Amino acid sequence: MTVTPTITVAEGKLVAYGRTILTGVPDKVVLTQASGAGLVDGAFVGAAAAEAKSLHVFTFGTLRDLRFMCCFRFKLWWMTQRMGTSGRDVPLETQFMLLESRAGAGGDGDGEPLYLVMLPLLEGQFRAALQGNDRDELEICIESGDKAVQTAQGTHMVYMHAGANPFDAITQAVKVVERHLQTFHHREKKKLPSFVDWFGWCTWDAFYTDVTAEGVKQGLQSLAEGGTPPRFLIIDDGWQQIGGESKEAAGNTVVQEGAQFASRLTGIKENAKFQKKAAMAEGGEEAAAAGLRSLVEEAKKEHGVKYVYVWHALAGYWGGVKPAAEGMEHYESALAFPVQSPGVTANQPDIVMDSLAVLGLGLVHPRRALAFYDELHAYLASCGVDGVKVDVQNIIETLGAGHGGRVELTRAYHRALEASVARHFPDNGCISCMCHGTDMLYSARQTAVVRASDDFYPRDPASHTVHVSSVAYNTLFLGEFMHPDWDMFHSLHPAAEYHGAARAIGGCPIYVSDKPGNHNFELLKKLVLPDGSVLRAQLPGRPTRDCLFADPARDGTSLLKIWNVNKCTGVVGVFNCQGAGWCRVTKKTRVHDAAPGTLTGSVRADDVDAIAGLAGPGWTGEAVVYAHRSGELTRLPRGATLPVTLKALEFELFHVCPATTAAPGVSFAPIGLLGMFNSGGAVEGCDVRPLAGAGGEDTAAAVVVLRVRGCGRFGAYSSRRPARCALDAAEVEFSYDAGTGLVALDVPVPEQEFYRWTLEIQVQGD
DSSP states (O other), X not given: OOOOOSEEEETTEEEETTEEEEBSOOTTOEEEEOOSTTOXXXXXXXXXXXXXXXXXXXEEEXXXXXXXXXXXXXXXXOEXXXXXXXXXXXXXXXXXXXXXXXXXXXXXXXXXXXXXXEEEOEEXXXXXXXEEOTTOEXXXXXXXXXXXXXXXXXEEEEEEEEESSHHHHHHHHHHHHHHHHOSOOOGGGSOOOGGGGBOEEESHHHHGGGOOHHHHHHHHHHHHHTTOOOSEEEEOSSSEEEEOOOHHHHTOSSOOTTGGGGOEEEEEEEOGGGSOHHHHHHTOHHHHTHHHHHHHHHHHHHHOOOEEEEEEETTBSTTBBOTTOTTOGGGOOEEEOOOOOHHHHHSOOOHHHHHHHHHOEEEOOGGGHHHHHHHHHHHHHHTXXXXXEEEOGGGGGGGOTTTTOHXXXXXXXXXXXXXXXXXXXXXXXXXXXXXXXXXXXXXXXSOOEEEOSSOOOTTOTTHHHHHXXXXXXXXXXXXXXXXXXXXXXXXXXXXXXXXXXXXXXXXXOOEEOOOTTOOOHHHHTTXXXXXXXXXOOSSOOEEOGGGTTSOTTTXXXXXXXXXEEOSSOEEXXXXXXXXXXXXXXXXXXXXXXXXXXXXXXXXXXXXXXXXXXXHOTTOOSOEEEEETTTOOEEEEOTTOEEEEEEOTTOEEEEEEEEOEEEETTEEEEEEEETTSTTGGGGEEEEEEEEEEOTXXXXXXXXXXXXXXXXXXXXXXXXXXXXXXXXXTTEEOOOEEETTTTEEXXXXXXXXXXXXEEEEEEEEEOO
């Protein structure tokens, strides 16, 4: 059977489902239709040049008057979002693009929106990215990162996929590319590490590289004493044996600024700060090496920590592994000097790269990478460590010269890393960080957790709104490969609630980096249950459809809405993110509006894109919405909206609960734990069971059976006052507000961790 392609190029136009996307498409641009069952919605882009080179820029076509959002690398390590309507708005290093066409089949009119996904790919030894120019042309840049690795053409440089649902189109596009490249796996196929369901603490912003074993113990104890015990721990940068480079090594008469980033690993074991003092006095290597093992054992046995992760860079340390370091010679480390892509250097310069360009990086030979990770991870595992946070990953792409190019070198390192993690950390214990490059993403078969944005910067006022908006938009792309990690934050901070609320509905791990004794436990208890577990949402949190092409960081008018689902309910977080963003002129994140105004928007039930699937067949579209901060409960008919007004750095969380008929004339909807940021995460099951009479005859009564996790004030909606409520079969007192329909009762602290209560609410129908 012949299938008519839905994306075509003819007469200089790129057309998707009859709608013109690009004009002025050169003759040398060729489309290859995606092959396979059901793949009629996609095509690959190819082009040829006159001569072979290591870097090509191909003109793709002219883009005008179509809304788009893209994710681009503003730094070597990290992406952020950009919105626009023409080719000149497309930044360098664009790795993901979503376009919207509202034109009808005839070319004019509003029509139903069509979404087109563009994914620049890896092809052989080359990596592609999109960019625009002042003529509004969309360009495809392909490069190998090694002048000796050249080509004259690319046949599958970009994959395009069209669809009516933007979220489905993105997922389908990545799955087509997965099948095409066969070098990575989609997030759904990966094992999610268990630590993500527990509250955590990271040492980084608490201590930075001055972290010590004693400081770790103090931090764990301090959080536990306040009733929010951390169950996973990340020992960040500062635990390793490293050595700096002298000014003579740099050939300078003064110390190079940023020279600390050229420090190199000199051993795989912990440094003196983490070795027991008694062991050091004895002078025995075996005794001294017990420091990390002793700390991990104490964290688990005395502080209740379940998972301990430690930090290391992909190259070992920021400056790699010191060449010829005693005991490290077998890794064949040699100095390499990074060469960045022109697209990266034209965006934001980085002091790390400035330093390494002068002092060099000690690169373990690719053929020894597996041996290096294997020895490092075997030692960590012997100390009881459960996983690693692997940082500074994109540095490898800059070292491709002489190693077959950036794609080949990156893939070699990631293959070695994942093989070692699989061998030593059976829970797939790995967090990828500083890794927003497609060289890595399209090579990751196993890694399941990825840091989704640049860091939480406690002392940078410009960073907080930017952090939340960047994570949400980056997740549209990154969330197809791995589960996003929204980074640590401080619970005692002017923006703490803002950050905490975002993480609660992001579906991400929740962890802080508080200094010992500096905590806001009132806030933390909105995130953490007494057993140290968290109510994690089910999916990666993403912007709602009506936010996809708005610019909630810069346009001065838009609120950011992020949607997610729990097992029985949805949630929409609304954030005022205006006032700061990455500036292409100053090449840094800056405040562009010191006093952003109060904004008003609206929320509707179908902002939760998967709401119909949660509600099940027969749902009328009616929902109950509970607003966390205001405490208001509202019944929304199908299509109705709820207004929301927020000042700068304010938020509101709306818990969207599909209303169902529990008994004749009685509507019901579970809400969850009213005091938690992610209230609906406490509801793990909802089943309506009709009540039979004494003789077995049908009655108008029913019992709603809920599976509930956690403790605190629990709420549900019922259009009529319930006849009774029972918790684990024991009848309990409850309150009922006839004006709003709110049923509320107290769920006690369970004696067992991760305990599920059975809550029964009996209602009487007509």
